[in-house]
Amino acid sequence: xxxxSHAFFEGKIVxxxxxxxxxxSHAFLYGTSVFGGMRAYWNEERKKLFAFRPFDHxxxxxxxxxxxxxxxxxxxESLTQxxxxxxxxxxxxxxxxxxxxxxxxxxxxxxxxxxxRDELSIFVLPxxxxxxxxxxxxxxxxxxxxxxxxxxPARAKVAGAYANSALIKTDANLSGxxxxxxxxxxxxxxxxxxxxxxxxxxxxxxxxxxxxNILEGITRRSIIELAQKExxxxxxxxxxxxxxxxxxxxxxxxxxxxxVVVVTKVxxxxxxxxxxxxxxxxxxxxxxxxxxxxxxxxxxxxxxx
Ligand code: PMP
Numbered sequence: 001x002x003x004x005s006h007a008f009f010e011g012k013i014v015x016x017x018x019x020x021x022x023x024x025s026h027a028f029l030y031g032t033s034v035f036g037g038m039r040a041y042w043n044e045e046r047k048k049l050f051a052f053r054p055f056d057h058x059x060x061x062x063x064x065x066x067x068x069x070x071x072x073x074x075x076x077e078s079l080t081q082x083x084x085x086x087x088x089x090x091x092x093x094x095x096x097x098x099x100x101x102x103x104x105x106x107x108x109x110x111x112x113x114x115x116x117r118d119e120l121s122i123f124v125l126p127x128x129x130x131x132x133x134x135x136x137x138x139x140x141x142x143x144x145x146x147x148x149x150x151x152x153p154a155r156a157k158v159a160g161a162y163a164n165s166a167l168i169k170t171d172a173n174l175s176g177x178x179x180x181x182x183x184x185x186x187x188x189x190x191x192x193x194x195x196x197x198x199x200x201x202x203x204x205x206x207x208x209x210x211x212x213n214i215l216e217g218i219t220r221r222s223i224i225e226l227a228q229k230e231x232x233x234x235x236x237x238x239x240x241x242x243x244x245x246x247x248x249x250x251x252x253x254x255x256x257x258x259x260v261v262v263v264t265k266v267x268x269x270x271x272x273x274x275x276x277x278x279x280x281x282x283x284x285x286x287x288x289x290x291x292x293x294x295x296x297x298x299x300x301x302x303x304x305x
Pocket of ligand 1: 037165191192193194195196214215216217218219220254255256257
């Protein structure tokens with residue numbers, strides 16, 4: 001990529017600087033947009049860019065749109081095609097992050113979801129690490145609660161709901177922590193500010209179920225499959241109590257931006273021996289190979305750009 005990148009905006013690919021919405025647009029005023037967060041990885045040996053599970057990301061985006069009464073004239077295939085066209089326009093040869101958004105585009109006042117025009121936008125950014133200490137993160141239990149399905153659906157990526165994530169992340173960072181664990185209204189551990197969580201207890205990998213107010217993470221789903229098939233681990237989806245975390249052997253967080261972030265301390269208590277454990281370490285290696293198209297067994301997760 002040289003010069004200005006491009007974006008998909010109001011039905012076509014335009015220079016990034018031309019993709020602008022009004023200060024009076026519904027999505028800007030009320031947070032009424034849904035989005036995806038996707039990555040494409042550059043494989044230097046094969047000189048190829050691989051988008052990771054775009055079909056699954058677009059399915060979740062369309063499901064989020066459905067929850068917000070949005071009318072979208074696209075399916076997973078056509079969205080993937082638009083994404084590939086956009087990535088090819090700028091000939092990216094590095095790791096990138098892609099942000100598709102479907103938003104309530106009408107201008108004016110009136111909070112609701114119906115009778116409003118919906119638009120799609122996508123932009124691409126160069127992207128590397130999201131959490132700096134990704135092999136030795138120190139996290140805290142947030143004093144904020146995770147949004148509940150009956151408040152704003154946690155399984156949808158609704159822009160307005162990310163005020164909750166922002167409160168969680170900023171309070172953790174300003175108190176010196178890398179990330180936070182968030183309890184739901186029942187007091188169970190749900191997830192981080194923008195990542196799902198796993199803990200290893202007695203050799204079993206445990207992660208909260210999709211009914212504990214989590215976002216149904218695509219990285220989470222991928223890691224569950226890799227842990228079962230490649231490491232032969234038992235994976236259990238069940239609610240997690242706060243104090244279970246302190247006595248877990250290993251802990252890590254997963255997300256598109258975060259990838260696999262290893263937690264070695266929670267509120268000043270070491271997890272296991274206080275250093276990255278073998279399960280997290282193996283999963284990080286496996287995941288990195290898979291996303292870069294280096295593991296033929298999982299080639300169906302990679303879309304060649
Ligand atoms: N939870 C939340 C709240 C998130 O924003 C994200 C990032 N999309 C995740 C979990 C992880 O989801 P994924 O693996 O699909 O990126």
